[in-house]
Amino acid sequence: MELDARKLGxxxxxxxxxxMSASPVGSRAISKHEEFNLSSATxxxxxxxxxxxGYLEQPHTSAGRVPSDKAYRLYVDRMMQRAALSDDEIKLIxxxxxxxxxxxxxxxxxTAQALSAVTNYTAMVMPPMLAANRLRHIQLVPLREGRAxxxxxxxxxxxxxxxxxxxxxxxxxxxxxxxxxxxxxFYDCRMDHIxxxxxxxxxxxLYERRAFLCSVMEAVERKMEPDSPNVQLSGTNxxxxxxxxxxVNKAKTFLAAVEGxxxxxxxxxxxxxxxxxxxxxxxxxxxxxKDCSIVTATYQVGEEPLGSFGIIGPTRMNYGKVISVLEYxxxxxxxxxxxxxxxx
Amino acid sequence: MELDARKLGxxxxxxxxxxMSASPVGSRAISKHEEFNLSSATxxxxxxxxxxxGYLEQPHTSAGRVPSDKAYRLYVDRMMQRAALSDDEIKLIxxxxxxxxxxxxxxxxxTAQALSAVTNYTAMVMPPMLAANRLRHIQLVPLREGRAxxxxxxxxxxxxxxxxxxxxxxxxxxxxxxxxxxxxxFYDCRMDHIxxxxxxxxxxxLYERRAFLCSVMEAVERKMEPDSPNVQLSGTNxxxxxxxxxxVNKAKTFLAAVEGxxxxxxxxxxxxxxxxxxxxxxxxxxxxxKDCSIVTATYQVGEEPLGSFGIIGPTRMNYGKVISVLEYxxxxxxxxxxxxxxxx
DNA sequence: TGTTAGCACTCTATTTTGTCGAGTGCTAAC
DNA sequence: GTTAGCACTCGACAAAATAGAGTGCTAACA
Numbered sequence: 001m002e003l004d005a006r007k008l009g010x011x012x013x014x015x016x017x018x019x020m021s022a023s024p025v026g027s028r029a030i031s032k033h034e035e036f037n038l039s040s041a042t043x044x045x046x047x048x049x050x051x052x053x054g055y056l057e058q059p060h061t062s063a064g065r066v067p068s069d070k071a072y073r074l075y076v077d078r079m080m081q082r083a084a085l086s087d088d089e090i091k092l093i094x095x096x097x098x099x100x101x102x103x104x105x106x107x108x109x110x111t112a113q114a115l116s117a118v119t120n121y122t123a124m125v126m127p128p129m130l131a132a133n134r135l136r137h138i139q140l141v142p143l144r145e146g147r148a149x150x151x152x153x154x155x156x157x158x159x160x161x162x163x164x165x166x167x168x169x170x171x172x173x174x175x176x177x178x179x180x181x182x183x184x185x186f187y188d189c190r191m192d193h194i195x196x197x198x199x200x201x202x203x204x205x206l207y208e209r210r211a212f213l214c215s216v217m218e219a220v221e222r223k224m225e226p227d228s229p230n231v232q233l234s235g236t237n238x239x240x241x242x243x244x245x246x247x248v249n250k251a252k253t254f255l256a257a258v259e260g261x262x263x264x265x266x267x268x269x270x271x272x273x274x275x276x277x278x279x280x281x282x283x284x285x286x287x288x289x290k291d292c293s294i295v296t297a298t299y300q301v302g303e304e305p306l307g308s309f310g311i312i313g314p315t316r317m318n319y320g321k322v323i324s325v326l327e328y329x330x331x332x333x334x335x336x337x338x339x340x341x342x343x344x
Numbered sequence: 345m346e347l348d349a350r351k352l353g354x355x356x357x358x359x360x361x362x363x364m365s366a367s368p369v370g371s372r373a374i375s376k377h378e379e380f381n382l383s384s385a386t387x388x389x390x391x392x393x394x395x396x397x398g399y400l401e402q403p404h405t406s407a408g409r410v411p412s413d414k415a416y417r418l419y420v421d422r423m424m425q426r427a428a429l430s431d432d433e434i435k436l437i438x439x440x441x442x443x444x445x446x447x448x449x450x451x452x453x454x455t456a457q458a459l460s461a462v463t464n465y466t467a468m469v470m471p472p473m474l475a476a477n478r479l480r481h482i483q484l485v486p487l488r489e490g491r492a493x494x495x496x497x498x499x500x501x502x503x504x505x506x507x508x509x510x511x512x513x514x515x516x517x518x519x520x521x522x523x524x525x526x527x528x529x530f531y532d533c534r535m536d537h538i539x540x541x542x543x544x545x546x547x548x549x550l551y552e553r554r555a556f557l558c559s560v561m562e563a564v565e566r567k568m569e570p571d572s573p574n575v576q577l578s579g580t581n582x583x584x585x586x587x588x589x590x591x592v593n594k595a596k597t598f599l600a601a602v603e604g605x606x607x608x609x610x611x612x613x614x615x616x617x618x619x620x621x622x623x624x625x626x627x628x629x630x631x632x633x634k635d636c637s638i639v640t641a642t643y644q645v646g647e648e649p650l651g652s653f654g655i656i657g658p659t660r661m662n663y664g665k666v667i668s669v670l671e672y673x674x675x676x677x678x679x680x681x682x683x684x685x686x687x688x
Numbered sequence: 689t690g691t692t693a694g695c696a697c698t699c700t701a702t703t704t705t706g707t708c709g710a711g712t713g714c715t716a717a718c
Numbered sequence: 719g720t721t722a723g724c725a726c727t728c729g730a731c732a733a734a735a736t737a738g739a740g741t742g743c744t745a746a747c748a
Binding site: 026027028045047058062063244 | 711
């Protein structure tokens with residue numbers, strides 16, 4: 001027995017129906033589709049076949065059929081049609097993306113909010129990994145009590161800061177000098193190479209300050225990698241709208257899994273190697289997300305991918321729409337970031 | 345009829361019991377308390393009195409009694425005893441507060457997490473309002489295409505940055521000069537006065553750049569006030585553990601109210617005028633929080649209060665413990681911030 | 689006068705039972 | 719290969735039955 005065109009059509013109809021209704025699809029419902037013009041009995045036979053092939057599942061005898069993960073996979077690979085975004089949806093996204101976006105942080109937040117508002121699923125956005133960015137400026141600002149603030153700015157306009165200790169023998173005025181020298185020497189260097197370079201080049205006029213410089217550089221490197229708490233989440237509650245989570249305990253489990261952010265961060269990081277990625281139900285390594293599908297995309301400035309973002313929803317997800325939204329957002333986000341996030 | 349010592353004692357016992365169990369308290373349960381040594385019938389009479397006085401409510405005949413908001417108010421004002429923190433709890437807080445806290449953002453996040461982990465309620469933390477801080481350093485960093493990054497550092501070690509437009513006639517080198525002049529002139533000025541001062545003093549060597557300076561100052565001012573999306577939330581899901589929210593719809597309403605953050609921000613801002621504040625049930629202006637109690641505290645560096653943080657939970661909240669935790673946290677947070685957030 | 693035992697009553701939560709309907713698989717006929 | 723027909727299964731829902739917690743009131747007691 002194989003998957004002929006008719007079976008495929010019926011399967012698609014079932015999936016579309018199930019995505020809409022969330023309740024098992026019976027043979028009668030499908031037999032009403034005019035394009036097939038088949039009786040419910042015939043559909044039943046086909047459904048039995050599809051079940052045997054592993055594309056459908058039955059919660060219990062005398063319930064309708066529910067698509068399996070395998071079916072969704074087939075669906076996204078071969079059957080799904082993209083849903084063009086409506087004007088309203090585009091407006092909604094624009095509205096989010098045009099508000100005072102003068103800081104990376106708020107760009108990430110707004111992106112997450114736009115995504116969750118348009119899709120009604122949970123959105124996650126990973127802040128940019130700056131490893132491939134280039135240094136523009138480094139500034140050491142003296143604070144009281146042997147502390148200083150290191151501020152790093154990349155050519156793409158991202159700023160990071162960290163507080164470090166300053167040994168007593170380094171005078172306040174010297175920090176300005178060191179800032180100048182470091183900026184000059186490492187101007188336009190890739191952020192992730194600076195550590196190595198300083199190790200090799202530790203000589204010349206700054207030789208006697210090398211211990212201090214190490215701690216500066218260590219702070220710089222630490223700040224380049226985003227970490228899990230910085231993943232922006234939005235619309236976690238959206239999940240509560242879906243009947244899949246009408247049970248408080250399921251909802252709790254999901255929210256707990258998501259709140260940690262560690263898993264999400266790992267997933268996003270892994271996904272940042274591909275332009276798009278879709279993992280469905282059991283394809284997710286994580287036990288907690290076996291009932292979910294996760295769709296991600298990467299954003300970039302210029303060539304280099306900076307990070308990724310995505311959507312988590314029930315496997316019964318509106319894949320067509322989600323993908324369209326992510327595609328749109330991917331462009332939109334890359335543009336906003338390229339424009340140096342200045343919009344007011 | 346008035347509230348004598350015995351009535352007070354019984355009321356306290358009922359509240360304590362109800363905080364534990366979340367289900368209406370019957371006369372028998374209280375009559376078992378040895379310290380009263382009264383029969384359930386007597387307790388019943390007293391309970392009827394307490395109900396008449398407005399301290400107790402009855403969900404329906406033949407259910408036990410439930411404390412009213414008025415009762416909780418009395419409880420926190422006159423009857424409650426603080427719960428000392430256990431060693432484990434202190435350890436838990438310490439663990440959160442000692443991890444790489446080299447950025448204000450992460451201090452806020454860790455604080456929120458510690459609070460929600462220890463109390464099992466929802467925690468919110470407002471980032472510092474820098475209005476009363478003093479300027480330490482201001483740096484304009486040129487980026488490409490007529491943009492620059494303004495970085496501001498306060499004497500207390502907080503940094504903020506914003507991207508601004510730079511008019512063509514302002515050369516890259518001049519930004520360095522302007523940075524120096526601004527830093528010199530406004531060194532140690534209160535952040536919220538800088539706007540006014542520049543308006544008055546706009547003369548001398550920077551006269552011909554005044555339009556540009558205005559936009560710099562506007563960016564500075566904008567960054568001083570935290571805004572609602574910056575309120576850190578943690579443990580929103582904790583609420584789902586409580587029977588009050590076993591109904592998904594209630595949970596949804598709560599989570600939606602909280603996700604917006606606007607209300608929380610307003611509340612925290614208002615609360616930042618008092619060291620501590622407790623609002624119970626109906627005392628909350630907001631309709632959404634009529635079933636909740638909100639306890640907040642402020643934190644500071646030196647004299648000036650910088651912001652506030654707090655806990656949201658059901659009115660049936662363990663007030664004694666929450667207040668102890670907030671008190672501990674208030675000290676702890678102020679210390680961490682005073683120490684310039686450097687801990688590794 | 690305050691306290692208490694006793695009792696009838698109320699109301700909810702839970703369990704049990706019955707009914708309805710959607711959906712199935714199978715068979716036989718077209 | 720398709721379809722009508724039919725017996726069967728199972729969950730959802732409603733109605734009825736039961737149990738139990740708690741009350742208010744009354745009358746008696748110290």
